[in-house]
Amino acid sequence: MKITLSNITAYKKWLNKENKPLSLAAKDLAAHAAEINKDVRSFIAIDPDVITNRALSLEKQTKRGSLWGVPVALKDNICIKGGLTTCGSRILEGFRPPYNATVATKLQAAGALLMGRANMDEFAFGSSCETSCYGPTRNPRDLSRIPGGSSGGSCAAVAAAQVVAALGSDTGGSVRQPASLCGVVGLKPTYGRVSRFGLVAFASSLDQIGPVTTNVEDCARMLEVISGHDAKDSTSVDINVPEYTASLERDIKDVTIGIPKEYFTCGISKDVSRRVQEAIKALKGLGAKIVDVSLPHTKYAVSCYYIIAPAEASSNLARYEGVHYGRRSAHAEDLIEMYIASRNEGFGAEAKRRILLGTYALSSGYYDAYYLKAQKVRTKIADDFRAVFTACDCILTPTSPTTAFKIGERIDDPLKMYLSDIFTIPANLAGLPAISVPCGEDKSGLPVGLQFMAGPFKEEMLIRVAHAYERSR
């Protein structure tokens, strides 16, 4: 059985040629994904019956949408009605949401075949996909290495051709960093572009759902489907969704690309630096204007993020205590003990660390010094971008300072782990769209990613630039 999952167009051609009911093709797709999963472990679970049933209901769709029959993986923090959703955490053991995330509804309306639950760092806390209670996902390019995180399962599943596309969530780089490390395309939309309804919250002011695909064109297709205002999400913005695929082919001679010097200092591996320099050259060759810019507050981004994100997370995760759903400890005599025991048994080490950090940052007497100050820094970082975007249309940086590291290499060193997201965090703090596209390999053959960032709701331009670059390679 030969299944073509290299991109949406190729897959659709294959599906057409197969000329059999989607429910039958779905069985093959499930088996294929399960086979690969033995090594990669990108999925927490693949349930052939559930997938077949979903295919059967797609067969009944009279109007066939742009993603009809396309197998898509969803990160396990995106709710599908009636399906298990655990966020890679013991504390949500057995939880089945009685509602769909808005993106799940939109994907199904467009015909996408939802394949199941992609592995992730517990509650998206991590950059390596190692903190999942289901164990780590492996990088398909080198099984001894991490796929990046926290949307490691989504990116590995696309890179390993278990699915054609996936959705991840990006709070500080959780779509872009694993996309970079797995050699696929990952986009974080502008904050408010995609509804967060049904995305289990990590840090509500930073979270955004984004597509993971093998190429930029598919990324545009996915974004077209999932974008748009949602009455159920007050932070989703009510502005028109452009047809992102329409302007793909346009050249980029009108585009000015800024190179921020703060992103090219220490900590970047030589190979990453070399690949990015080559990319700059290639973009020049395509007619883009390259200018040097400065984002002076970049150096505060990681510390600022590690105040705001855990602070929001500590509050968002307060609801998991075993009273209403999820795991309830059997070893408790009274209410307080039940809270403590359920949370102690349910959360992993990194989740506990972040809850503690966030609770501390919000505590009376520390609020001004930490949370309030971090909010002010956040404003400064956003101001930096606003200023820079008067001089250029988009910004180019490496996505991650290094390529994929070994499983276990950084898990005991949170600071080192946190620095994996040093280049991706600013876009979340400023609410800006950013995309990571593959830009070659290091000398061990591991993928390097190139990041473009743009002003709010400039996804169309971002996709056009990324597409032009991708074409030139």
Next chain:
Amino acid sequence: MPMNGAGRQQSQQFVVLGESLKTGESMDKKGKYETVVGLEVHVQLATKTKVFCSCSTRFGAEPNTQVCPVCLGQPGVLPVLNKEAFMCSLKIAIALGCDIQESMKFDRKNYYYPDLPKNYQISQFDMPLAYAGEVRITLEDGQEKRIGITRAHMEEDAGKLIHDPGGMCSYVDLNRTGTPLLEIVSEPEIRSPEEAHEYLVALKRIIKYLGVSDCNMAEGSLRCDANISLREKGRSKLGSKVEIKNMNSFKAVRDALFYEEERQAEVLDEGGTIKQETRLWDEEKNVTSSMRAKEESHDYRYFPEPDLVPFDISPHLVQKIRDNLPELPAARRERFKKKYNLDWYDVGVLTSEKEIADFFESVTVLTEPRSACNWIKGEIMMHMNERSAGIFELNIEPGYLAKIICMVRDGIISNLAAKDVLRECIERGKDPADIVEQKGLLQVSDKGELELIVDEVITVNEKTVNDLKNGKENALGFLIGQVMRKTKGKANPKLTGEILRKKIKG
């Protein structure tokens, strides 16, 4: 002292108004201390749906039947502000003369409790809807006093815990979770338990006039916590305050404050100090007892609610609402005074509740305001007290009362018979005209018939007749009474008097 027998807020209000407030007395007893009270009132807004989801807010449904993923705080769901809840809040804040803010935001108040599924409450911390309003109350000497409102902010209600009497388990009912609340915080400008009571009565009256809340303390649609401290008279520095919770009626608020006033005075008199703490009112034992000390108080870790965007309040909207507010109690009192020419006491009684005022105005469409007022103050309120019912729960249409009043005016029935008719009306919900006919209460206004009866009365009451002849006017009343007795109250008293006078005095 006000009468509280009915145990019902509505019936207390109008009684309280006319009574003298014994503020001075309680103060004298405490001698050297001045009492400082601030109240925090939570008002449940009478919206159809909850504040951040579309569940019903109906009271009294089966537990956990009015819930959805949003108010249950399930993973991944998001709150969306109910515009109606915002409008209700805005109306109250405007009616209280508050300074409406140009923009407001919501914050999370973090604490763990099983009736709070998210373990944080969406509330407003440093950018509330409104600051700086006022409620005006009337003191015992008739003077008006202004009690300042510090702020008013929106928040969501929590659920309810029902504890198993055996103590083995607790049940959680989340129907109330997410019901919209407006918290109204007063300045510490209340100086006695009576003033606190008056403040609550006046506040409730305003909100009821707006029609945005039931303000039913028994059902929990109005809740009140009180802060009380004592300081030596003449001092400006506030003493340590004690917060009192768990008061389920306006009376309980006053009683708890009386108790606490006395308790604190005793502690201070004995040279002790007041511990800053939260105390619970025990309605059965009539005491407060310590719930938690200040050191044990929560750190709520407030921070801006990232799931809701800051909200701009347009000055145009504020103006529009201000222009369209219904008539408020103060304005209605002025109008009643002017339009119906009643004294302030009567005006106070009639406007004590919006429903009573509305009822009165419906009756006066068909009858004289004076008699409408007398009937409402007297008979109607007696029936309300008897039944602990609101005026519209009495099951009597204003038109029926007007009919009764007109029948008395026109001499069709006597005043005495009219009271029976009213009772019958209330009990059976029948048309007064039918009752009069069925019970044969039609007044005897036939001159010939009455003359015969008068003659009989004159014959058997020779002494009284002579008294009247000699100028003892009160003898006439006795004779009319005798005629009434013979006619079983159906004689037209005016006509009877005229005939008697004519026959005796010539």
